[in-house]
Amino acid sequence: MVPRSRTRTGTGKTITKKGASAPGRPERAPSPAPRPHGARGSGSAMVARESVGPGHAARSEGWKEAVHKYVKLYNQAEIDRYAAPFGAIIADEDHLQRFGQRLARLRENELLRGLVPTRSETSAELLRVSESGTLSEVSVLIELRVKRTVDHRGRTYAEERRDRERLWLSADGGDYAITRIEPIVSERRPRYASSHSNHAAEFADELALAAESKPQSIPYINYDVLPNFKHGRAGIRYRRDMAAAYADRWWNEANPAYELFEVNCTNYISQCLFAGAAPMNYTGKRASGWWYRGFSGGRENWSYSWAVANALQHYLSAPHNSSLRATVVDSADQLALGDVIIYDWGGDNRFQHSTIVTAFDAAGMPLVNANTVPSRHRYWDYQDSYAWTENTRYRFFHIADEF
Known part of the structure; x- marks a missing residue:
């Protein structure tokens, strides 16, 4: 089946879905969470926030579109494991090399395992946005939420992960280019x-x-x-x-x-x-x-x-x-x-x-x-x-x- 793409962009969030549908693995019913002696909760979930002043909304669409393109290509790479298309929107040669080496390693490993990706869904939530007054430079912290469905020797299962990256974008005429990418390697x-x-x-x-x-x-x-x-x-x-x-x-x-x-x-x-x-x-x-x-x-x-x-x-x-x-x-x-x-x-x-x-x-x-x-x-x-x-x-x- 030919993979399909569908993209939707909303306030503070970019969502990309790609790939052919495949039957999912049944989920295991969760067990009740034990509460140890003296335990209590803390903290709250981080949410997407953007500061948009008068006149900024229209100009913000430029860098948002660049982020949207990046997420779409990122999602495609979760299927085909190739980095070449990223050269059109990313000017960070160090990251392109790092990203390309990672994809080449994964492509080889998946071929050796006999694993075939059949679908990928990637959403990117904007966790933090910093814009210059003229919007000539923008930095964003995004969380990439990846869900891949793979076929492995006749069995289908889904794998999920959430990665964070910091992107720097600069306006070049009417278009934005991604000038730097820093993966947040929390591990x-x-x-x-x-x-x-x-x-x-x-x-x-x-x-x-x-x-x-x-x-x-x-x-x-x-x-x-x-x-x-x-x-x-x-x-x-x-x-x-x-x-x-x-x-x-x-x-x-x-x-x-x-x-x-x-x-x-x-x-x-x-x-x-x-x-x-x-x-x-x-x-x-x-x-x-x-x-x-x-x-x-x-x-x-x-x-x-x-x-x-x-x-x-x-x-x-x-x-x-x-x-x-x-x-x-x-x-x-x-x-x-x-x-x-x-x-x-x-x-x-x-x-x-x-x-x-x-x-x-x-x-x-x-x-x-x-x-x-x-x-x-x-x-x-x-x-x-x-x-x-x-x-x-x-x-x-x-x-x-x-x-």
Whole structure:
């Protein structure tokens, strides 16, 4: 079937839809969200805003049309994986090279996997707009919301992600050109902070590693949200289906039962594990255990391993007699539903990103969910991310079946 395109532009948002329709994969019913002791919600969703003064509306249409063209081409590239058409609207040679290398890598990988994209839908929300007084220069922060439907060896499934980019545009006569593009690579950001905190925990992972040699306390479990489980320390079954269902429910928004972190990937993974009945190891010390009690009295009441990828990697790598524990395996094809992958982008043993396995492709390879850069049923190796490098290493964790 010949792919079709349909474009619609509204205030503050550009929407592009492309591709042939394909039957979708049935959605898993989400499980109720557990609320840990002391948790509460924070923050509100960012919305699109534009400042349009008298006489600006007509002139704004020029740069909006340039953004619209960019999103349309971006959506096309999600199907054919070619960057050549972007040269007509983008003057940023560095980004064209970076983008072209990414697409070439993905095109080769998808051919080797036998994967055929059949449909792509991309919407771009304007999160922030800065216009010069004469509108000769404009910068915009956009969120690209991509949903691709693919056919893989006779099976059809959808993968979704949300990327952010900052675009700079300049007027050249009556037309606007995109002079610079900066992808926002949140997966590589080393800092973490809640909505209440601006300070970094740069040495949190080292503290967590050192603390693993200390005796572990009795795990803290909030039995109010786990009424069907006994209070014994042993024999708690890891509900992989519940962990994956929670991951699918909250992949693109924050659960108000928990604090929202500036870099939220590991906080989200910990929530998924807890939703699958993994018991917390409550020590009351941030550098040890794996636990969360929320923000209260001006204090951050959670362990570093709950919120920092490198600290969670250290915690899962260490032996434990109780609470959450895992086994390191050699390859992605050894993982099961609800297992965890942690990413070292630079190959320097500094792990910066976490994902959870929520589905599998036709070859049995993991598809993962993540947060910070919201992703659902994304291929596990993350070669579609600007965070990925030739030196990227992975740590694969098979979560114990019982705790």
